Amino acid sequence: MPSPVGYPFGSAFTDHMVMANWREGSGWGAPKLLPHAAIPVSPAMVGLHYGQVIFEGLKAFRRADGRLAVFRPEDHARRFRVSARRMMMPEIPETVFLDALDELVRQDRDFVPAESSASLYLRPLMFASEPDLAVRPAREYQFLLIAFVTDGLFGSEPRPLKVWVNEDHPRAAVGGTGNVKCAGNYAGALRAQSLARENGCDQVVWLDPAELRWVEELGATNLFFVRKTGQSHELVTPPLSGSLLPGVTRDSLTVLARDMGMNVLEDRVSVDEWQDDCRSGRIAEVFASGTAAGVRAVGQVRSAGASWQIGDGSVGPVTAALSEALQGIQYGRRPDSHRWLHLVD
Ligand SMILES: Cc1ncc(COP(=O)(O)O)c(C=O)c1O
Numbered sequence: 001m002p003s004p005v006g007y008p009f010g011s012a013f014t015d016h017m018v019m020a021n022w023r024e025g026s027g028w029g030a031p032k033l034l035p036h037a038a039i040p041v042s043p044a045m046v047g048l049h050y051g052q053v054i055f056e057g058l059k060a061f062r063r064a065d066g067r068l069a070v071f072r073p074e075d076h077a078r079r080f081r082v083s084a085r086r087m088m089m090p091e092i093p094e095t096v097f098l099d100a101l102d103e104l105v106r107q108d109r110d111f112v113p114a115e116s117s118a119s120l121y122l123r124p125l126m127f128a129s130e131p132d133l134a135v136r137p138a139r140e141y142q143f144l145l146i147a148f149v150t151d152g153l154f155g156s157e158p159r160p161l162k163v164w165v166n167e168d169h170p171r172a173a174v175g176g177t178g179n180v181k182c183a184g185n186y187a188g189a190l191r192a193q194s195l196a197r198e199n200g201c202d203q204v205v206w207l208d209p210a211e212l213r214w215v216e217e218l219g220a221t222n223l224f225f226v227r228k229t230g231q232s233h234e235l236v237t238p239p240l241s242g243s244l245l246p247g248v249t250r251d252s253l254t255v256l257a258r259d260m261g262m263n264v265l266e267d268r269v270s271v272d273e274w275q276d277d278c279r280s281g282r283i284a285e286v287f288a289s290g291t292a293a294g295v296r297a298v299g300q301v302r303s304a305g306a307s308w309q310i311g312d313g314s315v316g317p318v319t320a321a322l323s324e325a326l327q328g329i330q331y332g333r334r335p336d337s338h339r340w341l342h343l344v345d
Contacts, residue, residue: 047127063332160299285316
């Protein structure tokens with residue numbers, strides 16, 4: 001989606017990348033900082049054929065003092081290791097992952113503009129590079145770290161999303177790979193995403209793979225429901241069932257909401273409940289959360305048989321307050337009381 005100020009998601013790449021190779025018997029070689037350029041691959045490379053490919057997505061923000069800060073890099077390093085284990089790939093040591101981030105951010109820092117909505121999106125990637133088509137875990141892997149400047153997945157304008165409840169093509173399987181960041185999850189999701197667009201929606205709502213009844217996540221984001229309880233609000237997010245991704249932003253928002261005095265709980269919400277509770281006013285707001293998207297209000301929901309609005313369809317006060325709390329920390333306008341930022345000098 002083109003962005004109003006000119007950084008569409010995923011194309012304004014910086015000039016450099018970091019590369020490291022792993023080989024059975026010798027382990028990880030020293031990472032190298034290189035120009036961002038095409039890489040030679042064998043047509044028999046395992047990653048291309050059998051999908052041993054994992055990635056991460058995290059961001060560095062420019063603060064008012066000009067310094068860049070990476071948001072929760074240790075948590076992304078940890079999730080990268082969890083993804084590697086699930087896909088039978090070698091784990092990259094945390095120090096190698098963090099040093100690669102530091103090196104690339106330091107080198108390409110001048111790409112990040114001072115506009116408050118822009119940030120540097122960092123994309124660590126690992127794939128099986130061995131040219132051998134036996135079906136087994138590969139014996140050679142390549143780690144790459146590239147970066148691009150972005151305004152966010154949906155641009156910098158906070159228009160509430162219209163979402164499509166997808167009852168046809170679950171994103172994940174019971175016991176599958178829905179809780180890790182492997183490339184195949186995203187290829188398998190494209191068909192449902194295209195159906196969402198055909199139905200006039202921005203994003204697809206993923207339901208649980210067993211019953212197609214419980215709401216799990218949204219596109220490449222987690223979901224939150226703001227429920228009215230008397231005079232106050234509580235924040236509800238689907239539990240980590242094994243088929244949805246444990247988002248770093250999801251975790252951060254639960255902490256920030258508790259800091260704001262809200263009750264936060266993990267609870268299953270069915271599609272029927274979502275509709276009924278919006279109609280009765282019990283659900284006042286819904287928003288999506290993710291590194292790429294930030295905090296994004298959901299205004300309208302559509303499914304094959306129904307369509308409903310959330311609140312008055314605009315950005316609600318809880319969504320706005322949590323978005324500001326998170327961005328305030330990321331851009332250095334608020335104290336980093338949970339020590340989530342890693343400053344790059
Ligand atoms: C499927 C999916 N769910 C949720 C998220 C949000 O995770 P995070 O907040 O760590 O970016 C992402 C993004 O990585 C995702 O791809």
